[in-house]
Amino acid sequence: xxxxxLTLIICLLSLSNYAQEQITTELEKAYGxxxxxxxxxxxxxxxSEYPAKAIYYVGMAYxxxxxxxxxxxxxDLSIKKDKTDPDAYFxxxxxxxxxxxxxxxxxxxxxxxxxxSSNSNYFSGLGDSYVSQxxxxxxxxxxxxxxxxxxxxxxxxxxxPQIYAELNQPDKxxxxxxxxxxxxxxxxxxxxxxxxxxxxxxxxxxxYNKSEIAFKELIxxxxxxxxxxxxLIQIYYGRKEYEKAKPLRQKLYxxxxxxxxxxxxxxxxxxxxxxxxxxxxQVFERFAVKEGELxxxxxxxxxxxKGEIEFRIQTENSPISIELGGPKYVLGMxxxxxxxxxxxxxxxxxxxxxxxxxxxLVLEEKVKAGASSRKGNK
Numbered sequence: 435x436x437x438x439x440l441t442l443i444i445c446l447l448s449l450s451n452y453a454q455e456q457i458t459t460e461l462e463k464a465y466g467x468x469x470x471x472x473x474x475x476x477x478x479x480x481x482s483e484y485p486a487k488a489i490y491y492v493g494m495a496y497x498x499x500x501x502x503x504x505x506x507x508x509x510d511l512s513i514k515k516d517k518t519d520p521d522a523y524f525x526x527x528x529x530x531x532x533x534x535x536x537x538x539x540x541x542x543x544x545x546x547x548x549x550x551s552s553n554s555n556y557f558s559g560l561g562d563s564y565v566s567q568x569x570x571x572x573x574x575x576x577x578x579x580x581x582x583x584x585x586x587x588x589x590x591x592x593x594x595p596q597i598y599a600e601l602n603q604p605d606k607x608x609x610x611x612x613x614x615x616x617x618x619x620x621x622x623x624x625x626x627x628x629x630x631x632x633x634x635x636x637x638x639x640x641x642y643n644k645s646e647i648a649f650k651e652l653i654x655x656x657x658x659x660x661x662x663x664x665x666l667i668q669i670y671y672g673r674k675e676y677e678k679a680k681p682l683r684q685k686l687y688x689x690x691x692x693x694x695x696x697x698x699x700x701x702x703x704x705x706x707x708x709x710x711x712x713x714x715x716q717v718f719e720r721f722a723v724k725e726g727e728l729x730x731x732x733x734x735x736x737x738x739x740k741g742e743i744e745f746r747i748q749t750e751n752s753p754i755s756i757e758l759g760g761p762k763y764v765l766g767m768x769x770x771x772x773x774x775x776x777x778x779x780x781x782x783x784x785x786x787x788x789x790x791x792x793x794x795l796v797l798e799e800k801v802k803a804g805a806s807s808r809k810g811n812k
Contacts, residue, residue, distance in 0.1 A: 457484055461491035470495040481508060486516030490525075497525055505529045520549035520556065527559050531566065539563045554583040558590045570597050581617075588618040595631065608635040626656055633665055642669045660689055664703040671706040676786060679705070683719075690721040702733070708790075710797055713738060728752060731763060734793050745769035747793050749780060765792060767803070774803035 461484075464473050473495035477484070481492045493508030509526040512519065527542035543560040550556065557580035564573035574597050577590035595610035608631075615628040633648035646669050649662045656662075663682045670679040686703055689695050706717040714737040720730065730748040738744055749763035761779025768774075778792050778801075795801045 458488040458491070461488050465491045465494055468498075470498045474499070478504075482511065486512045486519060486522070489515065490519065490522050493522070493525065497529065500532075502529050502533050518549060520546040520553065523549070524553075524556055524559060527556075527563070531559065531562055534566070536563045536567050552583055554580045554586040554590070556580075557583070558587055558593075561590060561593060565593065565597070570601055573597055574601075586617075588622060588624055591617045592624040592627065595628070599631075604635060604638075608632065608639075611635065620655070626652060626659070629655075630659075630662065633662070637665060637669060637672075640672065642673050645669050658689075658694070660686060660695055660699055664699065664705070667703070667705045668707060671786070674787075687721060695721075706786075706790075710736075710794065713744070715793075715797075723751070730766070732789070736797070747796055749789070750775070765796065767796060772806055772808060774806040776801055777804045 461473060461477065473492055477488075477492050481489050484492070489508060489512040493505055493512060496504040496508060506526060506529055509522050509529070512522045513526070516522075523542045523546035527539045527546065530536070530539035530542060540560060540563045543556055543563065546553070546556045547560070557576045561573045561576035561580065564570070564576060574594065577594050577597070580586060580590035581594070591610075591614040595607045595614055598604075598607035598610055611628045611631045615625065615632060618624050618628070629648050629652040633645045633652065636642075636645035636648065646666065649666050649669070652659055652662045653666075663685055667679045667682050667686075670676065670682075683705070686695070686699075701722065702718045702720040704716055704718050708715050708717075716735045716737055718733045718735070720733070723729065723731075729751050731751060732749040734747040736744045736746065745768060747765065747767045750766040751762060752760070752764050762782050763780045763784070765776040765778040765780070766774060767776070776792075776796060780789055792801075
């Protein structure tokens, strides 16, 4: 009789274990097929009866639906049944990050890491928590550790250069962007971001050839990245290869006419930058032309070391000058609330080197204004 009872108990336990394995397998399959609503509707009310891993997949369905409160509730239940599964702690940490409860997230990520220190995701999530708290040194350490794992994910490679940039360490940021480019998928937006930043940093360092390579590759992958067209124009102006810039300028004008330029490109684009004394001169060109009205076309902004615009020199279309048979543009300046004009004129097909030299003469106060008045900006 005892043998029969023992056999029955073993059979019942086996059936119970089999049932638990079945529900876990069923939920794992449904999750892999992205049947999140089905998982929630059919299993959420019975979830307390399930094994820890099955509960985890129900929690993941809520996670994919961005139902943070239910994610935490379900993951806590999974952890209560099995405190050795690092994935549950990780998802709890990610959810707490979204809820901006960063200290609790850090605690959860550290528990996941204690259980499994080989997973890149866990360290990357920890880095995200520290970044959100602006604890950049700790974030950097976590992200670097994430990249050192056997199967590192892309995110830490994209975040490391951004942290170096935040810490004002441009050389390390550039090196890290190159590393990011070598590592992450070419199909990702992060690859485009790495290319853009490589091009930008190399341009700022006046490494025009390296910058050109980056922006050309970027445009091949993203033909409508018009900011990169503007940067290429700056490269060619930096090398005084003005003819190469013409087709790129035409593309920007075509995009402007089609109404597809956005943000800071919606009205004008920067086509040159150069240093003068301790100032940076940024040169912009406006797209719009106001026929029969005074308008400013080429704008030379004088920027100090704090990034503040101190004043501006510009070419001004003068209808009166044109009516009198004079040049299309005259040189003007807006400084300290005073508008000045100079006796220098330029046609539409002007030589940029001549214009630049004349602007520098004005900057160095080697020429005097022909007329001055208190006037607003155009």
